[in-house]
Amino acid sequence: MLDLRLGESLLTTTIHGVKPMKLFFNNASPFVRKVRVFVRETALEKNIEEIATAVSPVTESPALSKANPLAKIPALILDDGSALFDSPVICEYLDTMHAGRKLFPASGPARWTALKLQATGDGILDAGVLCRYEMAVRPKEFQWAGWVAGQTKKWHGGLDLLEREVGTLDGEPTIGGITVACALGWLDFRYGDDHWRDARPRLTTWYEKFLARPSMQATMPSA
Amino acid sequence: MLDLRLGESLLTTTIHGVKPMKLFFNNASPFVRKVRVFVRETALEKNIEEIATAVSPVTESPALSKANPLAKIPALILDDGSALFDSPVICEYLDTMHAGRKLFPASGPARWTALKLQATGDGILDAGVLCRYEMAVRPKEFQWAGWVAGQTKKWHGGLDLLEREVGTLDGEPTIGGITVACALGWLDFRYGDDHWRDARPRLTTWYEKFLARPSMQATMPSA
Helix, strand or coil, rough: CCCHHHHHHHHHHHCCCCEEEEEEEEECCHHHHHHHHHHHCCCHHHEEEEEECCCCCCCCCHHHHCCCCCCCCCCCECCCCCECCCCHHHHHHHCCCCCCCCCCCCCHHHHHHHHHHHHHHHHHHHHHHHHHHHHHCCCCHHHHHHHHHHHHHHHHHHHHHHHHHHHCCCCCCCCCHHHHHHHHHHHHHHHHHHCCCCCHHHHHHHHHHCCCHHHHCCCCCCC | CCCHHHHHHHHHHHHCCCEEEEEEEEEEEEEEEEHHHHHHCCCCHHHHHEECCEEEEEEEHHHHHHCCCCCCEEEEEECCCCCCCCHHHHHHHHHCCCCCCCCCCHHHHHHHHHHHHHHHHHHHHHHHHHHHHHCCCCCHHHHHHHHHHHHHHHHHHEEEEEEEECHHHCCCCHHHHHHHHHHHHHHHHHHHHCCCCCCCCCHHHHHHHHHHCCCHHHCCCCC
């Protein structure tokens, strides 16, 4: 029974140290990149085996669907074969697997700030990815400009919020900053002609500095 | 500056007790229902003022967009006007505002089980809501059967996972069970002709019992 195996696996890893885990990944996915940056920021690279996975909302990967029936990446397979998803859950789990500074603040204002930033970055990506599916996956005759306009307004709004609240990104990296950086990197990758930096100078300055981190440089998106 | 206000507000609420909060809500939204059930399970009703909100991916609510520029519900407005989102963040925040049993287990296997269940329920809903938008919001000439088929496969897969791992739903309610119940309730509301109960007898039994809880009965979806 998978439910029991999940519990046993987590107990085992806690008691005996980090066991090898498998990450279904794709270099183009910004949600996967969050996990890959997180793994590098927490020095867990040696504990993660990455499995290249091609998947879209209309093209399945059988191995992935077996692990995560929602058929989405990232999915993290623990040593007993049970799976964790989505990216917030995977990252928070990995944060318990290393002895360094925690990237999910344990409690109080720092935690809500980090989780709100993560939700903002993920929300920008949800809307951006839906635009991308509309234009790159959906047949041309079924594309609807109203949908793209509505989703674009969402991610533009999210970027404006980040510019206004850019001070919440200050300090050592958290899951919040990692998510925001992966969102901005994905916009550069897929929507370079949107020029998100225009009128968002403080967010731009923050991002350029964050982008220099080895974890970001090692995980640049590619098609 | 919103970032500082968020921090001050949270400190204030922690030190001086629960301040009034405002919840942008809609009776049809399953993600809002998660929060409304959570509020009732934790006896926080008196601390939440609910603000009825009509919104779709292509129809804005100006008041909502000001609070949450991603233009999605639920959004929780704290006493200083700063906002928290999305539903997992709001629920985890509310869990710190009451003195009873916590619905987010603090650590260990119980936490990952609850968060995986939440991710599964939310994933079922993400796919289901995208199907709904396709058929009910998008003009008929732009509807694509391939998209509906792909998303439907995801939520069917999520339901099958819940049937296999139904044992993880046992015990006192957590954010996991609340999310799954709201997902199933939304499927009954919008996709009653999908007959999700067929071939999922254990999940059905669990749901019928959970549905009897006053928190669920008080938050039945309506259009």
